[in-house]
Amino acid sequence: MTRLLRAPFGVLCVFLWTCGVNASDASQEDCPENKMLTVEYPCLRAGGQRSVCLSLQRNCQTSVWTDSHVVGVVSEVIKKWKSSEHKTETDSMWMVLRPGLGRKCCEGFRFVMGQCVPENLDVCAGSPCEQQCTDNFGRVLCTCYEGFRFDRERHRQHQHPYCTGERGEKGERGPSGPQGPRGDMGLMGPQPDLEHIKTGRRGPVGAPGAPGKDGQKARVSLYGERGFSGPRGSPGPPGSFDFLLLMMADIRHDIVELQDRVFGKRRGLSEDTPILSSGEAELEDWTSGQGELMPNTDARDMSCLLRCVTCCSVQRPARRFFQTFSVLCDQQAVKGVRYKDVLVGVPKEIFEKERRVAVSPAGVELLVKQGFRVQVESGAGREAKFSDDHYRAAGAQITDTKGAFGSDLVLKVRAPVFNEGLRVHEAELLKPRSTLVSFIYPAQNPELMQRLSEQRCTVLAMDQVPRVTIAQGYDALSSMANIAGYKAVVLAANHFGRFFTGQITAAGKVPPAKILVIGGGVAGLAAAGAAKSMGAIVRGFDTRPAALEQFKSFGAEPLEVNIAESGEGVGGYAKEMSKEFLEAEMSLFAKQCKEVDIVITTALIPGKTAPVLIKREMVESMRDGSVVVDLASEAGGNIETTKPGQLYVHQGVTHIGFTDLPSQMPTQSSSLYSNNIIKLLRAISPDKEFFHFEPLEEFDYGTLDHVIRGTMVMKEGQNLFPAPLPKTSPPPAPAKIKSIAELEAEKRAVISPFKRTMTSAGVYTTGLSTVLALGIASPNAAFTQMVTTFGLAGIVGYHTVWGVTPALHSPLMSVTNAISGLTAVGGLVLMGGGLTPSSVPESLALLAAFVSSINIAGGFLITQRMLDMFKRPTDPPEHNYLYSLPGLVFVGGYGASLAGGYSIEQMMYLGSGMCCVGALAGLSAQRTSRLGNTLGMIGVAGGIAATLGALKPSPELLSQMSLAMATGGTLGLTIAKRIEISDLPQLVAAFHSLVGLAAVLTCVAEFMIEQPHLDVHPAAGVLKIVAYLGTYIGGVTFSGSLVAYGKLQGVLDSSPLLLPGRHMLNAGLMAASVGGMIPFMLSDSYSTGMGCLLGVSGLSTIMVR
Known part of the structure; x- marks a missing residue:
């Protein structure tokens, strides 16, 4: 028909x-x-x-x-x-x-x-509620399923879905709107x-x-109320x-x-x-x-x-x-909704004793600058010391409760609760299909999730932000935990009857307070840092070895039990431990409670009641006047005698069980929470014009998609909690809990003493045999001496940096980078000509000395700036400028002896080497770190001075050398001084690339100068090997450091570049690099040698990428 x-x-x-x-x-x-x-x-x-x-x-x-x-x-x-x-x-x-x-x-x-x-x-159950036809002029004609009606206003504003309607009490679709088609299209007339x-x-x-009749209704429904459009061209x-x-x-x-x-x-x-x-x-x-x-x-x-x-x-x-x-399947969404069409609402928190507000005036200003329209409920920021006038000045409108909740995007702190004043639940005040950003705790609030689902809301739960590196700026739990840890120490100090710090006065000696912090998370570390800064003796306990290291870096004493079991879990939390471990843990806590004055507990298990770690008898064994602070009281508490939300005294021990510690610092916590939300919204919707984000069910660990999907617990009424695991991070296999008997059996089953000693003897035999082989293959005594120096330096350096404090890793890398700038010595040895170089090799040597000088001067200044970050205002003054005296004596004394006709270069090398080793040793501890940086400067200065003394360059050449190194040093100091303190790590990587570049330039220049004499050179083979390996290692260092700088600076993607067949590709590049040494060693041709060096430098660069 x-x-x-x-x-x-x-x-x-x-x-x-x-x-x-x-x-x-x-x-x-x-x-x-x-x-x-x-x-x-x-x-x-x-x-x-x-x-x-x-x-x-x-x-x-x-x-x-x-x-x-x-x-x-x-x-x-x-x-x-x-x-x-x-x-x-x-x-x-x-x-x-x-x-x-x-x-x-x-x-x-x-x-x-x-x-x-x-x-x-x-067959239509899983489809959207509208069907859509679009002509070539952009007009859209829609039909809706039964129970829904076409909303032309939503269509004009590009707000999906275009068909809206109400559901019955039992979830059934209500009656059809005026434009919806009937269930039967009807007969269309005779055939x-x-x-x-x-x-x-x-x-x-x-x-x-x-x-x-029915067919005519269907046709009217399809066309809508607009009727037919007029002619629009042919x-x-x-x-x-x-x-x-x-x-x-x-x-x-x-x-x-x-x-x-x-x-x-x-x-x-x-x-x-x-x-x-x-x-x-x-x-x-x-x-x-x-x-x-x-x-x-x-x-x-x-x-x-x-x-x-x-x-x-x-x-x-x-x-x-x-x-x-x-039309049945979802169309590709448009870019989203324009920011100017999104109304953001900030309601007032009505939860008991809640004083925070979701967005500060500074946050409102950022939202308005982004393009959002913002309205704040009157009095929302009063408790946080933010008046309505502050919000108006930032660009927000002041509204009432219903206006704030009726916005497109609602920002809250606490999860929606029942509003006694309006006699309605806050979730019911939300606009249908709106977006809510708040703490939700979906596992503990299934009834709230149901209410939000009935409103068809999209919910971003701030408590579900994945604890990955990329999400640190949005992690509101960590921000609030940091405040809670600090506030816990302040409250404990207020209710404790003595000083935290020890004092010796005319009236007598005051011992320092002893504080035990249980839990090495954000709150625990914040508490440990605050207590340590106030002069207390701090002890920290955690089941995770990494957390114990963090306690140690704060100056606290880490406590461990005598059972080897790791508590590392997933999501930033510790796992549940074995029965034997818990028994040993309880024994440790019972002993500590008798010794310490203050106990602060922070242990939580996601989605479960907090574990009880301090029993009643432990509390009763503490001295009168002691204080316990339970930061897990809202989840049940870690202390058996805690009363959540209360402050009281039990047998002489003050119990602080407040559940609103972040709210007791409302201005600070509101500002941090506001920053978390603003950064989250900007991250999930990076478009500068449209607001849009979409969750994916498959995503890689630590990516933005991981953050979006983990945070989104509901989308348009559909419950998405819990989020699936990232496809690149499979769930860890549950570790088998071993009993004490099994652990003892494993000890007895270890390798026998004979086999262990035999293996050790074999290793030493191989090492000593290698030393003998190098001696036999050595072309002369000078080579043997260099190998000896290199070997001893490697052993000393290994043992020197083995025990370095984790907090000093970055300064240690910086000072080693500055010392490695002694590649300038190679450039100085190869420089020639007068005031300017006279050949290409001499120009390469000049460039090597110049870039090395940038690294030397800038590296030491970066180290000093890093160490100054650890300096407290209360620390006694330091007079490190006095260490210039031994430096002047060392370099000046060498100059005087050189003028007197003495040749003491070897002793200068010895002194410089000892100073450089002392620099590494000094950087292994905080109290000697600044001395270590000064020793490094003295060692590098002595090495360069001894090199110039041994070379005895002409006045013209000395001027060329001095100008190159002075220019490079000035440039390095300028860059290191002007860089932001937060950018120092990436600057270290950038400076380190200069070391690799100097090595490549020096090796190429050495080959160009020595190639005509290699046929008579006694150590020609060794020289070639050193030149080839130096070029390869220098290329890897140069390109690898640049890549590291790009990733730290955010210029390059931080995720690894995983090319298909990358292992075969790298193996081929390595084979080509090693194979290039064969023609380089066998050929006497200058062009062949240069081609091999240039080729291996390029291959080493590609391998890093």
Whole structure:
């Protein structure tokens, strides 16, 4: 059946459904495994050929249609339409086809989109609530499912979904809106006589009937209340008959794609079926595949095959200019909502004793600058010392409670609670489909999650932000825990009857307070740092070795039990320990409670009650006047005698169980929480114009997608908690808890003393044999002396830096980097000419000395600035400038001895080496770190002075050397002085790249100078090996340090570059680098040698990338 309707906006839409079928037929076959019955009958194709079609006779007035019949009818309709006297140039067609395509399914099944599915299956259950048609002028015509209505205002503002509605009390959809279609499309009028198609007669097509009542409603629903648009220019009528064939094939392809998305890759229309080209007479019969189009379905099933085709100015035959849209599946979202269209609301917190506010005036200013419109509830920041005038000055509007909660994006601190004043739950005040950012704790608040789901909210839980490096700026839990740890020490000091720090006065000696901190998380470390800064003796306990190291870096004494079991867990929390470990832990706590004055506990288990670590008898064993602070009291408490939210005294011990410690510092905590939220919103929606973010179910660990998916616990009412694990971070296998007996058995089962001693003896035998081999292969005594010095330096350096404090790792790297700037010595030795170099090698040597000087001067200044970060205002004054005296004596004394004719260069080298080793040793402890940096300066200055004394350069050459090193040193000092303190680590990496560059330049210059004399040089082989290896190592150092600088600075992506086949690629590059040494060592050609050196420097650079 066809209907030709005028559509001046140029859209051709095709509906496909069927009527009822006979339950039985004389020619039916038995029901095969695919649950279908088929019937064969003769039919005609588009080109007039006779064929055999598979289908079933219907209880309809029409005969069975194939695609060939459809094409024949449509061609006749097109001819009639073209010859119509009322046709305009902007007209197109609206055709409704009622085909009898398909096979019949067995009892209990029905045929839908090429599949036999159960009769009770709702094929549209997972689809969006609107269907959408878009023409080439951008006009959208929508139909909605039953129970929803088309909201034209939401469509004008590009707010998905366009169909809205209310659900009943039991979750059923309410009555249809005024524009929604009915459940049945209705009959579309009488059908024309199409018998001529089966007989081959091309007679006239019957006049189309008037639309039925229900069909007219459907058409009105589809067009909406706008009516028809006026002429908008001429897109041109449909093209040739070939255009129609291509259009039908394209619709068929879309149906296959839609079928695959809804039902998966099953039997049905083949996506591989070729599209017929121009001029082909035969069109493959759609009914000859393994599936048909949906007979015997209602209007909801029919809507799943709606296709809208945009005809865009088809002016030439055999050309197709149209686009199809899959309306059942979600379309690719637009960029999002413009920031100016997003209204941000900041309500007042009504939770008991809550004084914080979600966004500070400074945060409001940032939101407004981003483009958001912000409204703040009156008095929301009063307790945090932020007045309404402050918010108005920042660009916010002041509103009431309902106005704040009625915003598009609501920012809160506490999870929504029942509002006694309004007699309504705050979740019910939220605007439907709005976004809420707050602490939620979804595992503990299932009822709240249900309320938010009923409002179809999107919820970002600040308590669910993954604890990964990239999310440190959004981690509100850490920000609040830091405040709680500091406040705990302040409260303990207020209720403790003595000083924290020890004192010796005329009246007598005052011992320092002893504080035990249990838990090495953010709160525990903050408490330890605050207590230590106040002069107390601090002891820290944690089950994780890394946390104990952190305690140690704060100057606290780490406590351990005598059972080897690690408590490292996932998500930044410790795991649950074995029974034996807990018993040893309780014994340790019982002993400590008798010794310490203050106990601060911070241990939490995500989603569970806090573990009880301090028993009643332990508290009662403490001295009178002692204080216990339980930071886990809101989760039940770590101390058995804690009363959450209360301050009281139990047998002389003051108990502080406040649950609102961050709220007791409202200004500070509100500012930090505001920063967390602002940074989170900026991170998840980095676009400068549109606000949009989308969670992914598959993501890599530590990425922004990990943060978005972990934080989002609900999307438009759908519960997304808990988040899936990252695909690159598989869940750790649960460690088997070993008993004490098993651990003792493992000790007895260790390797026997004989085997252990034999292995050690073998290692020493191999090492000493290698030393002898090097002596035999040594070309002269000078080489042996250099190897000896190198070996001893390596052993001394290894043992020197072994015990360095973790907090001093960065300064240690900086000072070693500055000392490695002694590559300048190599450049000085190779420099020549007068005031300027006279050859290419001499120019390379000059450049090597210049870049090394940048590293030397800048490196020592960076180290000094890093060490100054550890300096407290209360520390006694330091007079490190006095260490210039031994430096002046060392260098000046050498100059005097050189003028007196003494050659003491070797002793200068010895003194410089000892100073450099002393620098490394000094940087291993905080109290000697500044002395170490000074010794490094003296050692480098002595080494350069001894080199110049041994070279005895001419005045002109000395001027060239001095100018190069002075210029480089000044540049290094300038850069190191002006750089921000937070950028010092990346500057160390940048300076270290200069060391690698200087090494490459020096090795290449050495080869260029010595190559003509290698045939008579006694150590030519050693010189070549050193030059080749130096070039390779220098290239790796140069490029690797630059990459490190780029990642630390944020210029390069911090994730590793994982190329396909990277292992084979690196193996090939390594083989090429090693293989390049063979022609370099065997050939005496200058060009071959230079080619090998340049090649290996390039290969080393690529390997790092």
